[in-house]
Amino acid sequence: MVDRRVPLDVILEILVWLPAKSALRFKCVCKEWYDLITTSFFAKLQLNKSLKPDSRHNRILICDDALGIISIVDLYDPLKWIKLNWPKDTVTDEDIVSIVGSCNGLVCFKVSIRQNWPNDTTRSYYKFRCFIICNPTTRTFKSILPCSEMKWAIAYLSSYGFGYDSEHDDYKIVWTRNCWRVDDRDRHVFIYSLKTDLWSSLTPLTRVSTERRCWTKIESVALLVNDMLHYLVYLMIEGSINEYKIARFDVVSEKWRDDLSLPVQVNKDVQLGKLDGWLYIHVDNFGIDSSEIWKMEEDGSWNKMFRLPKNLGGRCPIAHSGCHSLLLQDCRFDRTELFWYDQRDKKKIPFKPEPLQRYSRSIILCIASLVTIPGSPLTKLQQVDDGV
Structure with a gap:
């Protein structure tokens, strides 16, 4: 009592x-x-x-896009996990579900469906069908259909971002083209507001550039840091990459900001990621026996944070604990491996929750929260299986 x-x-x-x-x-x-x-x-x-x-109220959220199951794993205790399943009228067996981003406990998913090209059944492509904003903690969600101008969009020709507008207390989905001309400063954008439940457009719709000199996004998903979505892009000239940079879109003002340069000259592989709320660049240059992780400071400058040996595999940092430990993701064609790496002792500590026994391509760190989703239906995600 x-x-x-x-x-x-x-x-x-x-x-x-x-x-x-x-x-x-x-x-x-x-x-x-x-x-x-x-x-x-x-x-x-x-x-x-x-x-x-x-x-310590964090979670790792895993999206198994092969089965359409969301798995939530406790970052500090991998034995604690649950699996959630979408209602059948929300996600079908033919749909491909992938994570767009996470913010304040809300997670945005993109749902695509495979279709054949007209008059050519041997070729197929993935067409964007809808977005879903979900709170895995409360198991509530809301499906968002595209506006009429977006219905033609092909998944691999588009880029997506999800962010929080702190000035207007609003969550926004941002869609933009996957490439634009070097001199194109409009960079067409569609924006969905969860607060108003409406789509808006910044510029008139134009065709994707066919010129050789155009900026192309490496990943189709943007990363949110300090109210800005960050896209890693490259400029290709005559078949080879000439330059990398980071394009930035301000979620609050809904404007493109000045692009950022990378901290070092990149010869081979480069990844853009987010760790503990800050943006990083993971550089894996050819001919060097280790890779580097650079942190972007608030003023746009870069600070080298970590150096990782080559034998760690894919080495995509997801979380940071203490002064020395990094949770790394190593993605292979048939499996996904997570492990803590102690930089001081040069040791790998396995992190093997049951949901990761199968291949899970999309993994993101998410905070458990009670943030509500306006307009969410009474139907909730159903639990498939309980953790220990």
């Missing part, structure tokens, strides 16, 4: 320190607690606590 002599503000201060999953259970204690925990005010307070650097 709840002691009603305890002031509500004291109860609030205690509840906001709980992990989001625990707070959901306490909704059943009494009506007063239910009304308190289900408010947007409580969700924001709990989110602010979870965003603190010393908070």
Whole structure:
């Protein structure tokens, strides 16, 4: 029984320190607690606590696009995991589901469907079908259909981003072309606002450039850091890559900002990633026995943070713990391996949750939160299996 002599503000201060999953259970204690925990005010307070650097309320969210199953694994205890399944009328067996991005506990997914080219059944392509914004903690979601101008879009010719507009308390999906001319400063963009449930367009629709001198995005997904979506792009001239840079789109002002240069001259492989809220470049130059990870500072300068040996495989950093440990992802054609790497002792520590026994291409770090999704249906994601 709840002691009603305890002031509500004291109860609030205690509840906001709980992990989001625990707070959901306490909704059943009494009506007063239910009304308190289900408010947007409580969700924001709990989110602010979870965003603190010393908070351990993080999760790794895994999207198995082969089966359409979402797996949530505790970053600090891989034995704790759950699997969630989409309702049949939301995602079908023919759909390909991939992660666009995560922000404040909400995750944006892109759903594509495979289609054959007209008059040529031997060739196929993936056509964009819809977006889904989901809160894996509360298991709520909302499907977002494309606007009429986007229905022609082919998945591999488009790039996507998901971010939070802190000035207007709004979550936005950003669609843009996968390439643009060197002198094209418009860079056509469609923007979906979760707050208004509407799509808007920044510039008139134009055809994708056919000129040789054009910037092309390496990945189809942008990374959100400091209210900006970052795209790693390259300029190809006469069949070879001439230059790399980072294109930036401001989610709040909905404008393109000045491009950023890379910290070093890149000869071979380069990856753009996000770690502990900051942007990094992973450079793997040919002929060097180690790779480097450079951190982008707030002023746009770069600082070398880590050096990793070549024998670690794919080496895509996902999380950072303490001063020396990195959680690395090594993707192969038939499997995905996660492991902690201690840079000081040069040791690999396996990280093997059950959901990773199969191949999972899309893995992203997500914070558990109670952020609500306006317009979400009563139907929720269903749990497939419980962790330990």
